[in-house]
Amino acid sequence: MPAYKLLLADPKGRVIEHPWLLASLRSDEAVLPPRERPIPLPDGGKLAHLPGRLPVGFDPTTKQPVLVERFELDGKRFVPHAVGATLPPGFTRTYLPGEVAREGGPVLPQWAYTAAAWGDAGPVVWALHTDRRKHWTPARFSTPEVKRLVAEHLARLPGNRVVSQLKTCALVYRCFTSQNIFYSRDEGALPASVMCNAACVGCISDQPEGGPPASHERMADGPSANELADVASWHLEHAPGRTMVSFGQGCEGEPLTRWRFIAEAIGLIRARTSKGSININTNGSLTKGLDALFDAGLDAVRVSLNSAVKELYEAYYQPRQYGWEDVEASIALARRRGAYVALNLLLFPGVTDRQGEADALVRLIKKYRVDQVQTRPLAIDPLQYIAVARGRGAGGAPIGISNLVRRFKAEAPWVTVGNFARGLGERRRRK
Numbered sequence: 016m017p018a019y020k021l022l023l024a025d026p027k028g029r030v031i032e033h034p035w036l037l038a039s040l041r042s043d044e045a046v047l048p049p050r051e052r053p054i055p056l057p058d059g060g061k062l063a064h065l066p067g068r069l070p071v072g073f074d075p076t077t078k079q080p081v082l083v084e085r086f087e088l089d090g091k092r093f094v095p096h097a098v099g100a101t102l103p104p105g106f107t108r109t110y111l112p113g114e115v116a117r118e119g120g121p122v123l124p125q126w127a128y129t130a131a132a133w134g135d136a137g138p139v140v141w142a143l144h145t146d147r148r149k150h151w152t153p154a155r156f157s158t159p160e161v162k163r164l165v166a167e168h169l170a171r172l173p174g175n176r177v178v179s180q181l182k183t184c185a186l187v188y189r190c191f192t193s194q195n196i197f198y199s200r201d202e203g204a205l206p207a208s209v210m211c212n213a214a215c216v217g218c219i220s221d222q223p224e225g226g227p228p229a230s231h232e233r234m235a236d237g238p239s240a241n242e243l244a245d246v247a248s249w250h251l252e253h254a255p256g257r258t259m260v261s262f263g264q265g266c267e268g269e270p271l272t273r274w275r276f277i278a279e280a281i282g283l284i285r286a287r288t289s290k291g292s293i294n295i296n297t298n299g300s301l302t303k304g305l306d307a308l309f310d311a312g313l314d315a316v317r318v319s320l321n322s323a324v325k326e327l328y329e330a331y332y333q334p335r336q337y338g339w340e341d342v343e344a345s346i347a348l349a350r351r352r353g354a355y356v357a358l359n360l361l362l363f364p365g366v367t368d369r370q371g372e373a374d375a376l377v378r379l380i381k382k383y384r385v386d387q388v389q390t391r392p393l394a395i396d397p398l399q400y401i402a403v404a405r406g407r408g409a410g411g412a413p414i415g416i417s418n419l420v421r422r423f424k425a426e427a428p429w430v431t432v433g434n435f436a437r438g439l440g441e442r443r444r445r446k
Contacts, residue, residue: 019049019132019139021072022098023086024064030098031088036072036081038132039113040141042413043365043401046080046113048073051417053132053139059103059153062131062138067120068097071113082115099128100140104151104191105434107390109416110141110364111397122399125217127392143417145390146433150201150256156191164197177246180206180234184266192264196250202259202294202436203250207277209237211268212300214333216403217361217395234267240276244283251284251291257438259315260284263296271297274304281311292439296359299345300337306348315355317436318346321363321393323375327408331361331400343379350383355442357387363400368419371409376419380427386442387431388423 021033040047056062070083086095099112108129130141165182172178181204184193192204211218247260262277263270270277281293294315295308305316322328325339349356358380366372380388393400414422423432429443 017135018075019053019134021070021083022062022131022133022138023070023083023095024098025088025095026093028064028096030062030064031086032133033072033083035075036083037075038130039071039073039080040110040130041113041365041397042110043404045365046071047110048078049132051109051141051415053134053141054144055134055136056100056131056138056140057103057106057144060106060140061101062098063101063126063128064096064098065112065114065123065128066096067117068114068123069117070095070097071115098131100131100138101126102129102140102142102392103153105144105146105148106142107145107362107416107420107434108140108142108364108392116398123396125394125396127394128397129392143420145420146435148433148435151191151435156194157189161185161194161197168197171249172245175242175245176234176236176238177206177242180266181246184264188266190264190266192261195254196246199250199253201254201256202261202438203247203254204264205243205247205260205262206234206264206267207237207243207262207270207280208268208273209234210272212272212335212337213269213298214335216331216333216399217393237273237276240279240283243277243280244287247280247284247293248287251288254291257436257441258291259294259436259438260291261294261296261436269298269300270295271301271304274301274307278307278311281308281313285312294436297345298332298334299342300334302341302345302348305345306352309348309352309354313354315357315436316345316349317357317359317389318342318349319359319361321361322367322372322408323379324372324408327372327404330403330407346379346383346385355387355437356383356385357389357436358385359389359391361393362390362416363393363404364416365413366400366404366408368413368416369409370411370414372411373414373419373422375409377422377426380423380430385427385430387433387437389434389436390420390432391434
């Protein structure tokens with residue numbers, strides 16, 4: 016295997032190649048030498064320094080790990096930061112950056128940090144290209160005309176709280192699904208709820224005191240059914256391609272907590288147009304509410320989970336007045352109602368791919384003939400999730416994220432493994 020050099024950053028965040036140490040990878044608690052072959056850093060990916068984390072390299076001669084506590088460059092000595100990478104849509108990380116926390120270091124911002132190194136031709140990352148659809152290519156988003164398109168939607172629907180929230184998501188957070196509403200194409204976001212019945216450790220829109228800054232800010236008030244329907248029906252009527260609207264976004268709480276409003280909105284949407292797909296991204300907590308949405312015309316559901324094992328699922332989601340049993344009941348309901356069923360699987364190297372966890376996920380997929388597994392790297396400080404998962408869930412040695420993905424495809428050959436939702440014309444016919 017070629018030599019993949021350790022990357023580190025100076026106090027200003029400038030990334031530096033270590034002259035002789037090799038990169039390290041993290042899988043749960045273990046820090047490992049390079050394994051498997053990395054890929055070049057994809058277009059749209061970025062190297063990122065990890066403040067308060069010391070890099071760990073491997074000595075190519077002794078094959079032993081080396082903690083880099085000091086580094087000298089141009090005659091100046093400093094305490095280095097570890098370096099990882101963030102990936103564009105369509106890629107799934109296989110390893111975490113090799114690092115150790117400095118005493119008193121901060122909780123890292125909520126990104127899905129990926130192991131990175133310096134190869135012969137530039138930066139490389141340990142990741143899989145899991146979805147090659149071009150409609151999520153970063154170059155198609157945040158284009159010069161997006162501000163004008165936002166202004167046109169605001170003028171078309173003045174005072175609409177959904178559009179006002181999507182403006183922030185599109186221009187400030189650069190959320191692709193939000194921007195699609197303004198581009199009038201593909202899958203468009205429909206934030207619907209300010210409330211949530213879970214307290215996910217890695218929630219990107221609500222963090223407790225002492226946690227990392229939340230990546231997104233929720234809307235102040237839940238929109239009406241008419242506001243949701245006005246945005247959705249326009250999108251479904253005018254958007255070409257994989258036309259879809261999706262309730263349940265990162266900038267909101269759990270949409271099923273407002274299932275009555277959403278059911279009314281779906282009824283209004285379908286009274287205006289029969290085009291496209293209506294999807295919900297949900298924790299699957301309120302099976303009764305989900306059933307009402309199917310009655311109204313919902314045709315697709317994506318259930319978010321980090322594990323198919325009750326103990327680890329509930330340790331991360333910290334559910335309020337529901338449990339894993341309710342999530343599984345909702346998946347079962349969606350299958351009975353003939354919906355397109357996807358899992359939003361929050362992957363974490365060394366935990367999700369434990370042998371026992373992999374077994375449980377495969378059983379779930381096969382039991383309910385799940386249509387799609389969307390591999391979604393969990394955006395969290397790795398050490399936070401390691402603490403959550405320590406001693407919880409199904410055990411066994413990690414089989415590797417690459418092998419986990421292969422196992423899904425081998426044992427459930429009907430399942431689509433990818434990162435993006437499938438429109439009506441892309442969905443495999445269930446046998």
